[in-house]
Amino acid sequence: MNVLVCGGAGYIGSNMTAILAENGHNPIVFDNFSKGHRDAVKGHELAEGDLADFDLLVKILKDKKIEAVMHFAAFIEVGESCALPLEYYRNNFSNTRTLLAAMEKTEVRKFVFSSTAAVYGMPKTVPITEDLEKEPINPYGESKWAVERMCHFQSLTGRLNYAALRYFNACGAGGSGAIGEDHKPESHLIPLVIAAAMGKREDIKIFGTDYPTSDGTCIRDYIHIEDLCSAHLLALEKLDNNPELVYNLGNGKGYSVRQVIETVKKVSGKNVKVTEVARRPGDPPVLTADASKAISQLGWKVKYPQLEKIVETAWIWHSKNPQGYKK
Ligand code: UDP
16 A cells, blocks of 8 residues: 655654554654654655645645545643643644645545554543543644544545554554654653653653552553554554444553663663652643553454563664754
8 A cells, every 4th residue: 555654754753654664564754853863764655745734735645646644743841831822723733634634635535643652631431442531731732633533534434444553552662673762852751761761861850749549659551562563554454344443552551650760770780760750731640551452353463562672672673863853
């Protein structure tokens, strides 16, 4: 299949591009490089441009005979989304609307959308199943949920078959440590602890040690990037006969912030200075996925159930790329 990978120069998009190619598909990366890295494209076909550009999207969808679109191009910072909500609605929602309009015009039906566990807000129960109330508590989660609703209603017209994949904590590096995570600024726990282990940061700050969890720190569900991408591939292949697919993508297993720090110390063999600070606003104590729907309906198999193995791949990438991607 010819697949347009929007945001294909970013962390998840670049891993997806590699996996599509390995599985006999023809990925075409679409990116404006506002956040993505040219070095992450790794020789795959590139169409440079902005998702706000309807005419360009129509041209690419037609010229490249695109059969499916995978959409990873979004802003992802919860804190930033609270400071700049309109930017999040513009980039995450309005630009996705433009993309769907271009798909409608060119009759491209298949769409795989990168959604998030943030659509659930502060869940009343864990592990989270897909039917739990969607009550996002920040513009980031709200902008993703708004896209899911838009896809739902567009699918009802018969012009769109879509999969909304709600990620828990994506992490690790794909290709045995070749395709890694390089956000600027970085806010995610694993790369920050690794940076502290490498001596690039003085310490790692634990945001809150008084949560109602076994060690007082937040528990999250860390899912390896290759496992995430394999679920996308399975969803893509199922879209022919399904207008609407919605899945949680997580390991189902929770690790606390302290466990993540200990794992990085073990994998790296380095010490990490820990500073305990106040809670970060908007962090639920525990977020874990019930991914049984993806497992049973897609036949999804997680290759990296163990945090240690996940961290090993991240450690390889960061050790090889201490300054991140060069460009
Ligand atoms: N966290 C932390 N210190 C940091 C970054 C994150 O204690 O410097 C915690 C954060 O509060 C959350 C967990 O680590 O409980 C995972 O945070 P991350 O930002 O990686 O992902 P999120 O769960 O917010 O999507």
